[in-house]
Amino acid sequence: ENKKSIFKNVVANVDLTGDLNQHKVSINNTTFDATAIKGNVGFVKSEDKNVAIADLELSKIILDRYIDVTDKSAKNPTLKDKFVYQMNLFPWNKDWTIEANVSIGNSVYNNIPLEGINLNFSNTDDNLKVNKLAINNIAGTYLDLVFDANNIRTAPNFNELSFNVKSSDLPLFASTVGIDLGSKKLFNRKLFASQGVLTGSFDD
Secondary structure (H helix, E strand, O other): OOEOOOOOOEEOOEEEEEOOOEEEEEEEEEEEOOEEEEEEEEEEEOOOOEEEEEEEEEEEEEHHHOEOOOOOOOOOOOHHHHHHHHHOOOOOOOOEEEEEEEEEEEEEEOOEEEEEEEEEEEEEOOEEEEEEEEEEEOOOEEEEEEEEEEOOOOOOEEEEEEEEEEEOOHHHHHHHHOOOOOOOHHHHOOOEEEEEEEEEEOOO
């Protein structure tokens, strides 16, 4: 059980339209705890596939308040261990395809403050396709990721992962997210920018 807390204060203003095969939930002026949320969530059922679609805007959310984002029992977990654990936090349903666009003003995830988050992704069974994950500020760094990964719950394999990083303090960013830069002088400089494409698994 990964849930640490349930919403303690909820004020909801929603509209529900549709029928048994498709319906839409419009979220207006809704808050839970200190988070204001608005947007739309839709569900479509058919013989070919079931699709859940979300377009949401959140003012802020402290994710650490609701879920344990790291396995407290693991000793010296690798980046792969952390990724797999976090992918298994969410109840992905193989009978449903999820398509979501989410923007968050401010958040705290794994004790790391994040500002200006934009996430667009789709999930089908054991595949996760992130069309955009942009974070405007994470420890003085702008981060933009796009990737398509299979076997996300067990042995993630990235068919393609493109990245764009612009940092005003690379050592601070690396220590914040738990990346070992080693002893290379290139990575000891504060100002840093890089972009590129990777493929393969965490073990490659």
